[in-house]
Amino acid sequence: MPYRVRPPGYPGRPGMPDRRTVLLAGLGTAAAALGGCTLTGAGDRYRKGPLPIGTGVTNGVYYRYGRRLARLLDDRLPGVRASANVTTGSLDNLQWLRWGGDRLAFLAADVAGTAAAEPDAPDAPIRALARLYDDYLHLVVLQSSDYRTIDDLRGRHVSVGAKGSGVEVVAQRALAAAGLTGHLTPVRMGLDYAPAGLRSGLIDAFFWSGGLPTAGIAELAARLPIRLIPLGGLAPEIRRRYGPYYRTGTIPSGTYVNVDETQTLALANFLAAPASFDDALAYRVTEILIRDRDALAAAVPSAELLDVRSAIQTDPVPLHPGALRYYRSIRR
Secondary structure (H helix, E strand, O other), X not given: OOOOEOOOOOOOOOOOOOOHHHHHHHOOOOOEOOOOOOOOOOOOOOOOEEEEEEOOOOOOXXXXXXXXXXXXXXXXXXXXXXEEEOEOOXXXXXXXXXXXXXXXXXXXXXXXXXXXXXXXXXXXXXXXXXXXXXXXXXXXXXXXXXXXXXXXXXXXXXXXXXXXXXXXXXXXXXXXXXXOOOOOEEEOOOOOOHHHHHHHOOOOEEEEEEOOOOHHHHHHHHHOOEEEOOOHHHHHHHHHHHOOOOEEEEEOOOOOOOOOOEEEEEEEEEEEEEOOOOXXXXXXXXXXXXXXXXXXXXXXXXXXXXXXXXXXXXXXXXXXXXXXXXXXXXXX
């Protein structure tokens, strides 16, 4: 059974050194194709034992991705006992990784930038195994409301995500970029409570940052007509203030029932580990991520977006040496 982890989090910082060119050059020396039937390269020399994975709330993409990944790791790696652990999200997961040891967690790129910007922090530094997929910032209101722009929420009660979540980071930044800091009442609710808060009138809107589609929002839209507020126009200001983690993205029409295409903010997600994570185990986990993508995508549609070229783009977090060795081993 998953258990809840609630250590304190850290605010994100910009800072993104580019390592993509070097990594792509290293990938040219290939030795094995992706299509084989058995896992390669690390043998059984990986470190065995418990392998907890920090995810997120139970109706978000992180948790579903982590739960499916844990099952695959249990099946593919004898002696490894993987588990998907409920957390509040990226900020929570960053502290979880800083405890060190053999553990994994999902991180949004803006939160991951905090660790990269603090190389001398006393806690364990982190490394990335792969860039997985992009999150899209949702600002959800009832379709029956008059709210059509973020400025319409001035003076209202708006959930900015749970304390310790990556949603809280990007929501507060979006509000600052929109000039709304101090001009509405922020409420800290995760996706496990915000839909009920919206339905009851306790809040007027809520932020969520997640892959497409996010189950919790899909379930809400199926029960009650909703609208997504466009946020794409904030991209230039939020990038100017907080760094290049954010870009304009589109939530396609039909992603949620009767919700129109919406321009918003998007940012990358990583699967990360402490720098002390076992090299051979990092190799094998990365191999499973890439080679079992279809098995992951059967449970989590966002997993279908994973490929080698995008997986190595983990700036500002360096790739783990074990993951880098795997990428360099495969044929382009």
